[in-house]
Amino acid sequence: CTKNFEKYNTDNTGISTGQLKPDYNDVGIYLLQAERSIINFSGGGDPNSYQVQQNLNADIFSGYFMSPNPFNGGLNNSNYFMMTGWNGEAMKVGYLNIMSPISKLRANRTDTAYPAVWAVAQIIQIAGMSRVTDIYGPIPYSKAGASKSDIPYDSQEEIYKRFFLELDTATANLQNFINKGETLPFSFANFDMVYSGDFTKWLQFANSLRLRLALHIVKADEATAKAQAEKALNPANGGVITANSGNMAVRVGGSFTNPLVYIDRNWADTRIGADIACYLNGYNDPRISAYLGKSTDKTITSQYIGIRSGAVTGSNIKDDYIGYSALGSAFSLTTPIQIMTAAEVYFLQAEVALRGWANAGGSAQEMYNQGVTTSMNQWNVAIGNYLSDATSTPAAYVDPKFPANDKAAQSAITIKWDDAALFDVKMERLITQKWIAMFPEGQEAWTEHRRTGYPKLFPVAHNQSGGVVKDDEGVRRLPYPQQEYNTNATELKKGISLLGDADNAATRVWWDKK
Amino acid sequence: KTYSQTVSISGRHLSLYEVFNTISKQTGYEFVYDAKLLDSKGAVNINAQGQNLSEVLDKCLNDKALTYSIMDKIIVISPKKAPREVAPAPIAATPVTGTVTDSAGHPLQNVSIQVKGTSRGAMTDASGHFSLDVQPTDVLVISYIGFDKQEVTIGANTNLNIRLAESNKQLGTVVVTALGIKRSEKSITYAAQQVSGVELTKAKDPNLMNTLNGKVAGLTISSSSSGVGGSAKVILRGSKSGLNTNQALYVIDGMPMNNTLTNQPNSSYGGSTAYDGGDPISNMNPEDIESISILKGASAAALYGSQGANGVVLITTKSGKAGRTTISYASGFTLSQAAYKPEFQNSYGVSRTGSTQSWGDKLTTKAHNNLDDFFQTGTNATNAISLAGGTEKTQTYFSYANTSARGIQPTNKLGRNNISFKETGKFLNDKLTAEADVNYITQKIDNTPLSGLYFNPLTGLYLYPRGTDLSQYKSDFEISDASRNGLMVQKWPFHEDVQQNPWWILNRNPNKLNRNRLLLNASLKYEINKYLSIQARGSVDRMNDVYDQKLYADNNSYLAPLNGGYVYQNLTTNQQYGDLLLNFNVPFGKEWRVTGVVGGAIRDLKNSGEKFNSGKEGLHIANVFTLNNFTAMNSVNSGTLPDNHSQYQSVFGSANISFKDWFYVDLTARNDWSSNLAFTPTLSYFYPSVGLNVILSSVTRLPEWVSFAKVRGSYAQVGSSPQTYQSYPARNSLGAEGSIIGNTIAPFTDLKPEKTNSLEFGTEWRFFNNRLSVDATYYKTNTKNQTMLIAASWASYYDYYYINAGNIQNQGVEAVVRYDVFRDSKLTWNTGLNFATNQNRIIELAPGVDDFTLTGASGSNYSSKFRVGGSFGDIYGNVLKKDAQGRIVINSDGAPTKQDGGMVKIGNSNTKFQLGWNNNLGYKHFTLSMLIDGKFGGKVMSVTQSMMDQYGVSKVSGDARDAGGVKINGVDGSGNAVTSIDAQKWYTTIGGREAISGEYMYNATTVRLREVALGYTVPLKDIFIKALKFSLTGRNLIYFYKKAPFDPELTMSTANGLSGVDIFMQPALRSYGLSLNATF
Structure with a gap:
């Protein structure tokens, strides 16, 4: 008698798709998982995934953070010894935690039943996967999830084209939903840890994201960049984020904690980078106390001091740098996880204006000033006469414990906008302020640093890449994970030929080349 | 009768x-x-x-x-037993008396004593006594079924104490085979080896399986490093399956035991939940065991179905005997200590203040030996009493045993109580036999040592900078923290995940495992007629495990939250088994006979339980270890545990056809229906076996000196069902706060059961009146259709998917040679050699798949995986970058570098061949047994050594500094030869947990004096105590040859992964014991 066999062989602790149907959990819970994975904290308390997804690569390469921990005997990403075991996490999270749950929404017909919800899902997917392609270059995208093996790679150019098309659909669906005043049979707010179900804000984020992606590719495909940026900023399409209340940030609570704060507070595995500390110190930036705590090392005077990237080597112990600046007063374990801010959008608009494209919304200077002001507001600090400071320049780095790491300031760029300056100077000023404003989101900061060269960062103190990565170029991408070599080797090989050069940290991705 | x-x-x-x-x-x-x-x-x-x-x-x-x-x-x-009456008295006869006992000192009744060359003789009484009138020149021939015949010359002795040695291989030995069917040994068509209960109790170990090590050809036992109460990994003829268990099946009195593999470490980190749950077999009281027979191959086990594919360990327990009432008492006390310790350098101190490493200046005085402050002498005390007796109609056996042990790591303790009661009765004119057996076991294990990098006291103990006396952290492992209003926190100067205060870990991260187990067996057998009998049996094996771990506030912040953590798990494993057998025994004509069985069986295995782990969320109030104090219940760590409910229904039949007494054919067939195949196209699988056996010595005339010759061959197929839920893993599970975690393993609805095809040939020869015997077997098994978990490209939206594929081959030779050097005088000496070699090869996996990972590489440069052309347990790691001439490439910093392109195969931990040499000597009242065994070949990795080198605490790192550097054959960037490299540069680059593991592979060959037992039987006559024996025993006494810095036989996990690697395992033990056996 085998009639009970199926019952016996069903995991009693599992949740079937059918069990998710009531209360529309089969829509909402998948969406929540994807939202929580762009910067990954979807597992709950343990921020291990985020640490290798972002904190031990982009957060360091962006100049925001540095780890005091001499991982792997002092040889690791922070000094360009690229860790195979770490550098696949972003890809893993992208597919398993973002694309996979979103594919389930398509499987359960959310795309046709609730096109506006599906639009949000697509926007989340693009927000997440754009970061993944920005890290590696070509990745499987159009055929992801289609088979168990031999999954083809798309070129980064193709992926970006697809992002724009998908954004077209998503924004159209959202506009349709908003304009028709449609309603959903369930409360979308329960499933939306970003905008609490406000589709207008999703539409503005979608347009802002389009603008961000457009500028990413300006070097490789200026025509598309211009067209997409103008489309994003065209008021007819719904507008972009204009106020801090529209910031894209994922709320945390309960078992979920802000993973960056967690590894800063609980693990002491991350500290402020020398670059952001020197810029803020040099500019007397009022945001400094929000961003940075003062050093707690008993052997040095209390100050805002970061760790220079690559400074921690095998001869260091964790205690050497653990007392340098940690995250500042603005951060707690329940701080929402910031993906995109109004300030960033103003800086993007400033660049659009600078490039002379349409729909910028104002002059470069206006947008620049608006960006800085919006950022100051975001962090609740008084701006003072910051915008008129034409003399302060970034500070040099003085390592109070290890003078060998001292380094002169890499830039003399000041704060006050100078419309008469050369394009490159304007770009540096603009991107530098944007970089300060985007803190602590290192992934986008690293992308923009690669694209523009700004802000100018200290060269790595020790370069353990074996000559692969040049000091003055820095890490341009992460190598593909070993997992892909093991599981998808044939297609990966084609992917590497789409990349156009060796699969290492020195190869530039498509948008990073002229 | x-x-x-x-x-x-x-x-x-x-x-x-x-x-x-x-x-x-x-x-x-x-x-x-x-x-x-x-x-x-x-x-x-x-x-x-x-x-x-x-x-x-x-x-x-x-x-x-x-x-x-x-x-x-x-x-x-x-x-024939000689007549009890004394024959006509010869001239000047002198009366002699004597006692005959077995080697354990138990008296033997009805032993035949015969004066050689005459018909005169006597038989022993219930207490083993006899008396006989003889002449001094007479020689007595003492013979008894199941024992070696012995001849004793009378001489001047008038009181003889004769000890008979059990002959494991006596002709006419009856072996217990599948389903508890007893058969004459010579008729079986496959390799089986029987071990008497005495072997298990001779030199005791808290885990009785460890006492079989080295005694059975083809049996590989790896003991776990989990201290007292730890499991043993028992593999017959090599590992076959990647995901399914490779361990032998245990069968008690014909019914399969629940030997569910308990929790095992599964990563190099170890950690608070990676404890060893203890194997069910180790719960048994060895004194209850009458004998063990090991059915090595699939043929032997074909009737047991899936579970038997890895061989079977058949355990026959003691029963009461009609007409003889005995009370036995056995007591043993064993002391144990670490058999070796890591080697430290004692001359260089800490690198600089606050550093965790020892690359500093020369010490002024020799470094303190911190290990002596840590390890203690382990003890193991066992006391067992048994009562056996009965009449022709009913027999009773009762036993109670208590085991109390402590490990060499302080706070590691084991306490176990076993109660067993067995009753056999005959009814309805003796046609109906009823038997029931109840075993109740309670076991408590405190502070199982956790191997790996986390929560392991040995990391801090070994890595702490040299030159510091750690005893300051022993007496005061905690200090009051004013900022927490006097909360006692860990006293330790480092914040490193891999090392904490060893005594803090012992006292403030305590774990506890309580087991309650009830094992019930019942059987009814009815003789229908002379050809047929019918039997119904049932058993329940219910095991409840409660695991509890308290993590006090102020562990390293990586490992536990600020206010501490708590893990509580309550798991009940319940196995119910029932079968119905029709036994037949039908002669055809004068010379043919068919015996056999047809039957059906059902086995149902189900877990139920729950687990609570406060996880990263931690506790509200420090050091309050209750579920109420959890800050959150995160479903990732806590909740209802999967039932893993499996049910197997089977029908089977076997026929043993014999012709005269020299030709035997065995046929078996079995069909299983497994619930684990639900959601797949077929729910059942069928498998047959055939065996053939010819007694050459009965067919043809062989020379006189050949006493016996037999050839045998068999072919068997054994199917094996997948594990629960593999065919359709739950699509979602609950994560934190009601979130959903999508399963990253793809469903596998076209799953097929695994099949092992096994072929074996063997031959058995005895010479010189059975004095020399040789038994040799060749076997080959191919395991196909394995369920394998294959890493997927993440872009498939899965981490893993299952495939059915592969062909894993094990082939090998086993041989047992025994020789009775002396057996005719007061001195007896028999010696035996057992040899086994197994070659494992991965012939194929699947199209497009040539890799299958058993243990991932996370956290260390050790990975265990299959690759086509390789073999089970291949170890992968990183190696040094070398140039075309094999010179180590030195980079511009003057350091060696890692070869690009990931991990490569750097060895395999499997033993190439094993050799065991067993000796039993008897002289007057003394017995001496000695076992030397060697495992040859294979390579193992030591992450312990690698980390000790990186930290500069190891002896080699000190010697290299003394020598002014490490001698290497290297080359720098400009092509110049480099012959020496700074010791610190070298070891800090190649050492450590994530460095160049290829430099940390060691030859696994080990030859040891495994076991020595010296026994003395006190000569007693006609007093209250019938037999009394004392023994001195030693285990693992001497390593004659060992190159690895640890005992390669130890294993971190008794599951399939983590083999051949030492990550801060507790050292192997050397033990000395004293035991007493008394019979009343």
Whole structure:
């Protein structure tokens, strides 16, 4: 008698798709998982995934953070010894935690039943996967999830084209939903840890994201960049984020904690980078106390001091740098996880204006000033006469414990906008302020640093890449994970030929080349 | 004795063989005898009609110097016991008295004592005593079934104490085979090896399986490093399966035991939940075991189905005996200590203040030996009492045993109580036999040592900078923290995940595992007629484990939250088994006979339980270890545990066809329905086996010095069902706060059951009146359709998917040679060699798949995986970058570098061959046994050494500094040869947990003095105590050869992964014991 066999062989602790149907959990819970994975904290308390997804690569390469921990005997990403075991996490999270749950929404017909919800899902997917392609270059995208093996790679150019098309659909669906005043049979707010179900804000984020992606590719495909940026900023399409209340940030609570704060507070595995500390110190930036705590090392005077990237080597112990600046007063374990801010959008608009494209919304200077002001507001600090400071320049780095790491300031760029300056100077000023404003989101900061060269960062103190990565170029991408070599080797090989050069940290991705 | 069967036989000049055959046909009894016994015994004239069996046998054998005994349905014919009456007294006869015992000192009843060359003799009474009038020149021949014959010259002795050695391989030995069916050993068609209970209790170990190590050819036992109460990994003829268990099946009195593999470490981190749950077999009281027979191959086990594919360990427990009441008491006390310790450098101190490393200046005084402050002497005290007795109708066995042990790591303790009660009764004119057996076991293990990098006291103990006396952290492992209003926090200067205060870990991260186990067996057997009997059996094996771990506030912040953590798990594993067997035994014609069984069985295995782990969320109030104090219940760590409910339904049949007494064919067939195949196209699988056996010595005339010769061969197929839920893993599970975690393993609805095809040939020869015996077997098994978990490209939205594929081959040779060097005088000495070699090869995996990972590489540069062309347990790691000439490439910093392109195969931990040499000596009242065994070949990795080198605490790192650097064959960037490199540069680059593991592979060959036991039997006569024996024992006494810095036999996990790597395992033990056995 085998009639009970199926019952016996069903995991009693599992949740079937059918069990998710009531209360529309089969829509909402998948969406929540994807939202929580762009910067990954979807597992709950343990921020291990985020640490290798972002904190031990982009957060360091962006100049925001540095780890005091001499991982792997002092040889690791922070000094360009690229860790195979770490550098696949972003890809893993992208597919398993973002694309996979979103594919389930398509499987359960959310795309046709609730096109506006599906639009949000697509926007989340693009927000997440754009970061993944920005890290590696070509990745499987159009055929992801289609088979168990031999999954083809798309070129980064193709992926970006697809992002724009998908954004077209998503924004159209959202506009349709908003304009028709449609309603959903369930409360979308329960499933939306970003905008609490406000589709207008999703539409503005979608347009802002389009603008961000457009500028990413300006070097490789200026025509598309211009067209997409103008489309994003065209008021007819719904507008972009204009106020801090529209910031894209994922709320945390309960078992979920802000993973960056967690590894800063609980693990002491991350500290402020020398670059952001020197810029803020040099500019007397009022945001400094929000961003940075003062050093707690008993052997040095209390100050805002970061760790220079690559400074921690095998001869260091964790205690050497653990007392340098940690995250500042603005951060707690329940701080929402910031993906995109109004300030960033103003800086993007400033660049659009600078490039002379349409729909910028104002002059470069206006947008620049608006960006800085919006950022100051975001962090609740008084701006003072910051915008008129034409003399302060970034500070040099003085390592109070290890003078060998001292380094002169890499830039003399000041704060006050100078419309008469050369394009490159304007770009540096603009991107530098944007970089300060985007803190602590290192992934986008690293992308923009690669694209523009700004802000100018200290060269790595020790370069353990074996000559692969040049000091003055820095890490341009992460190598593909070993997992892909093991599981998808044939297609990966084609992917590497789409990349156009060796699969290492020195190869530039498509948008990073002229 | 009366038997209800009647026999009708008449004729003149019948051969004994014909008589036996006729009786056999009529009664269903099988005869077991040495064919040589029937030689020159003359013919039989008989006329019996409807007489009972024993009458007929008595008549036939009366004048033939033969006797018989009946066990179950088997009649064993043996040389006649000499008549009790003393024959006409010879001149000047002197009376001698004596006692005959087995090697453990238990008295033997009904032993035949015969004066050589005469018909005079005597038999021993219930207390093993005899008396006989003899002349000093006489030689006594002492013989007893199941024991080696012994000859004793009287000389001046008038009080003899004779100890008979059990012969494991006596002709006519009855072995217990599948389903508890007893068969004569010579008729079986596959390799089986029997070990008496004495071997298990000779030199005790808290885990009884460890005492079999080195004694059985083809059996590989790896003990875990989990201290007292730890599991043992028991593999017969090599590992076969990647995901399914490779361990042997345990069968107690014919019914499969629940040997569910308990929790095991599964990563190099170890950690708070990676404890060893203890294997169910180790719970048994070894004193309850009568004998163990090991069925090595699939053929032997085909009737047990899936579970038997890895071989079977059949355990026969003791029962009460009719007419003999004995009370036995056994007591043992063992002391143990670390058999070796890591080697430290004692001359260089800490690198600089606050550093965790020891690359500093020369010390002014020799570094303190911190290990002596840590390890303690382990103890193991066992006390067991048993009562056995009964009448012809009912027999009773009762036993109680207590084991109390402590490990060499302080706070590691084991306490176990076993109660066993067995009752056998005969009803309905002896046609119905009922038997029931109850075992209750409680076991408590405190502070199982956790291997790996986390929560392991050994990391801090070993890595702490040299030159510091750690005893300051022993007496005060915690200090008051004013900022937390006096909360006691860990005293330790480092914040490193891999090292904490060892004594803090012992006292403030305590774990506890309590087991309650009830094992019930019952059986009813009814004799329908002389050809048929029917039997119904059932068993329940219910095991409840409660695991509890408290993590006090102020562990390293990586490992536990600020206020501490708590883990509580309550798991009940319940196995129910039932079968119905129809046994038949039918003669055809004069020379053919078919015996066998058809039946059906059902086995149902289910877990139920829950687990709570406060996880990263931690506790509200520090150091309050209750579920109420959890800040959150995160479903990732806590909740209802999966039932893993499996049900197997089977029908099976076997037939053993014999022709005369020299040709045997075995056929078996079995079909299983497994619930684990639900959601797949077929729910069942079928598998047959065939075996053939010819007794050459009975077919043809062999030279006189060949006592016995047999060839055998068999082919078997055994199917094996997948694990629960593999065919359709739950699509979602609950994560934190009601979130959903999508399953990253793809469903596998076209799953097929695994199949093992096994072929074996063997031969057995005995020479010189059975004095020398050789038994050799060649086998080859191919395991196909394995369920393998294959890493997927993440872009498939899965981490893993299952495939059915592969062909894993194990082939090897096993041989056992025994020789009785002395057996005819006061001195007995038998020696035996067992040899086994197994070669494992991955012939194929699947198209497009050439890689299957058993243990991932996370956290260390160790990975265990399959690759086509490789073998089970291949170790992968990183190696040094070398140039075309094999020179180590030195980079611009003057350091060696890692070869690009990921991990490569750097060795395999499998032993190439094993050799065991067992000796048993007896002289007067003394016995001495000694076992030397060697495991040859294989390579193992030591992450312990690698980390000690990186931290500069190891002896090699100190020696290299003394020598001014490490000698290497290297080359720098500009092509110049580099012959020496700074010790610190070298070891900090190649050492550590994530560095160049290829430099940390060691030859696994180990030769050791495994076991020595010296026994003394106190000569006693006619007093209250019938037998008394003392023994001194030692285990793992000497490593004659060992190159690795740890004992390669130890394993972190008894599951399939983590083999051949030492990540801060507790050292292997050396132990010394004293035991006492008394019989009343």
